Amino acid sequence: MDPIESMKAMGELWSRGARSFAEAQANLFGALQTAAGPAPAPDFEAARAAQAAYAKAWTDAQAVAAGFSAQLGAKPGQDPVAAEVLAKVFDPRGWLSASSEVDAALSRLAEGPQFADLFQVERKFAGLTTAWTALRRRNLEHNTLMLEAWTRATGAFSKAVNAKAEAGQPLESARALMALWIETANDVLVETQRSEAFLKSQRESLKAATDLRLAQQDLGEYYSQMFGYPTRAELDDLHKTVTELRRELRALKRAKGATRQKEATP
Amino acid sequence: MSRPTITPADAVAEVSALGRRIAEGAKLFGEIRDADVQIATTPKDLVWSQDKVSLYRYRPLAESKGLPPVLIVYGLIGRYTMADLQEDRSLVRNLLNLGLDLYVVDWGNPSRAERFVTIDDYVDGYLAECVSFIQDQAGRERVNLLGICEGGVFTTCYAALYPADVNAMVLTITPIDFHADQVENRPGHGFINLWMRSLSPEDIDRLIESQGSLPGAFMGSVFSMMTPMRTLTKYNLDLLDALADKKKFLNFLRMEKWIADRPDHPGEAAKQWLKDLYQDNKLVENRFELSGRTVKLSDITCPVLNVFAKDDHIIPPATSRALGPKIGTQDYTELGLPGGHVGVFVGGKAQALLGSGIADWLSARG
Incomplete structure (x- = not known):
């Protein structure tokens, strides 16, 4: 394989790794999408505030990343491909890789007004839209927090590189540079995860995802009833009954076995 | 910021090496078949089943030591296959090679249909049935229990509720004091403990109400979050490293296979x-109730071997070691092994120590 292509491939691989991390985060909440019954009106104001905060964090992160990459590469004599890869590594889009989630979310947002036009289930759809808006807001707040953490990680990395240089221990390979970045960023991210702000944001996102999921199920329940399909609640009832019957059966079998054993003992 | 001293010549050399590795890796990818990455291959037979739960007995690989049978009990997060990942990294094989009679319970793949199944059902129902079956089949009054992680909590509860059934109990990477992550408070360790305490009980109720289970994919995401940069580098840098060595690459894929097989928790x-x-x-405070009975750790009177991983970020050592002062036996042994949560079972040094450590300890208590 052409060495230049190899380096580019590594950049792509890095981006995929970043996406997988973002997907892990998205799964966490995406797997749990939710919502609640007769909900208050969507808090668009809070969502707009979250959006503004996120945009600011995004701009800051991009500025830091751009300056950082410029310092690392694109100097006379420097390998341009290595510079490109490093630029990718420090590209905030890779840190969050939330673009596809954002796109999907925006598409779903566009469906909101159509839902609300349906008179029969207006309240359920309104609840769904409210829950979706709340989830969007919480996700933006959480992404803002994470962007700030990544920006801090970049700063810490810069300091670490300088400290090594000043101590007469310059980094002698791209791999060593990468290892230092991984170690430094990991420390910052782990510290972030233990912060009150992160835990609160995580909890709010989880709650919002759960609320949305429940709102979706509420709607599904309505249509299942309308068309005569078994509802989730009915199935849950059935499963509960089966579990209880199995429990009783096990207890009866055990009692019977114990009685037999007792009778067999001289 | 000062610039790293990477010369263009160094960069080209690194890039060339990387190119070679990617090319070799692509070739290796093409050659690997699913049969090359099978896990849990040690021969075993299904001997009992109920609902989705199956009990297997492993075929012997060495002359029997004549000890009471050992029942391996994994938890509901992940699968028992971790204990038999591959031929040269298998606790199961190590124990069989040392002459133990080995059983394993497989909880199956619970779905939303198992939403209402409780730990009471697992301990007082399925586990009790498995023990009873083994007692009958082996013609012994007591069996040895080997609990892993959440499975260790199940065996702990069982040993407390049914002390007459248990000859000895081995616990591995098992949490007992769920708040003891605060003892060492190491960064990056015990995040699940911290996170769970940050949620309200209602948050958890609603999560389960909305999902019907604790989805395996959800727990997978939580584990990924605990090692953020490892997650980021796993499928690029780590994979590239693994590609340099076929054996290492196959190990990587087997581990991936185990990770991907994460059932939903009822x-x-x-x-x-x-x-x-x-x-x-509640467990360490003797307030945990199962089937109307309180689990009292002081009721555990059998010998206990408590194995923990010194660098376990999921179950910090202090959460396991809290058991010692609480149980009702003086025959209590701790074995701290190098490595992390999974490394105890698959790490080269730790897994060898684990197998022989357990076999020697059990042999002395036959």
């Missing part, structure tokens, strides 16, 4: 796991 049992244990810490 809902009601998950509520007990997260609320009663992670949040309220």
Whole structure:
């Protein structure tokens, strides 16, 4: 394989790794999408505030990343491909890789007004839209927090590189540079995860995802009833009954076995 | 910022080496077949089943030591296959090679249909049935229990509720004091403990209500979050490293296979796991109730071997070691092994120590 292509491939691989991390985060909440019954009106104001905060964090992160990459590469004599890869590594889009989630979310947002036009289930759809808006807001707040953490990680990395240089221990390979970045960023991210702000944001996102999921199920329940399909609640009832019957059966079998054993003992 | 001293010549050399590795890796990818990455291949026979639960007995690989049979009990997060990942990294094989009679319980793949199954059902129902079957088949009054992680909590409860059935108990990477992550408070360690305490009981109830279970994919995401940069580098840098060595690459794929096989945790049992244990810490405080009975750790009178991983970020050592002062036996041994949560079972040094450590300890208590 052409060495230049190899380096580019590594950049792509890095981006995929970043996406997988973002997907892990998205799964966490995406797997749990939710919502609640007769909900208050969507808090668009809070969502707009979250959006503004996120945009600011995004701009800051991009500025830091751009300056950082410029310092690392694109100097006379420097390998341009290595510079490109490093630029990718420090590209905030890779840190969050939330673009596809954002796109999907925006598409779903566009469906909101159509839902609300349906008179029969207006309240359920309104609840769904409210829950979706709340989830969007919480996700933006959480992404803002994470962007700030990544920006801090970049700063810490810069300091670490300088400290090594000043101590007469310059980094002698791209791999060593990468290892230092991984170690430094990991420390910052782990510290972030233990912060009150992160835990609160995580909890709010989880709650919002759960609320949305429940709102979706509420709607599904309505249509299942309308068309005569078994509802989730009915199935849950059935499963509960089966579990209880199995429990009783096990207890009866055990009692019977114990009685037999007792009778067999001289 | 000062610039790293990477010369263009160094960069080209690194890039060339990388190119070679990617090319070799692509070739290796093409050659690997699913049969090359099978896990849990040690021969075993299904001897009992009920609902989705199956009990297997492993075929012997060495002359029997004549000890009471050992029942391996994994938890509901992940699968028992971790104990038999591959031929040269298998606790199961190590124990069989040392002459033990080995059983394993497989909880199956619970679905939303198992939403209402509780830890009471697992301990007082399925586990009790497995023990009873083994007692009958082996013609012995007592069996040895080997619990892993959440499975260790199940065996701990069983040993407390049915002390007459248990000859000896081995616990591996098992949490007992769910708040003891605060003892060392190491960064990056015990995040699940911290996170669970940050949630309210109602958050957990609604999560389970909405999902019907604690989804395996959800727990997978939580584990990924605990090692953020490892997650980021796993499928690029780490994979590239693994590609340099076929054996290492196959190990990587087998581990991936195990990670991907993460069943959903039944809902009601998950509520007990997260609320009663992670949040309220009832087990170590002797307040955990199963089937109307309180689990008292002091009722555990059998010998106990407590194995923990010194660098376990999921179950910090102090959460396991809290058991020692609480149980009703003086025959209590701790074995701290190098490595992390999974490394104890698959790490080269640790897994060898684990097998022989358990076999030697059990042999002395036959």
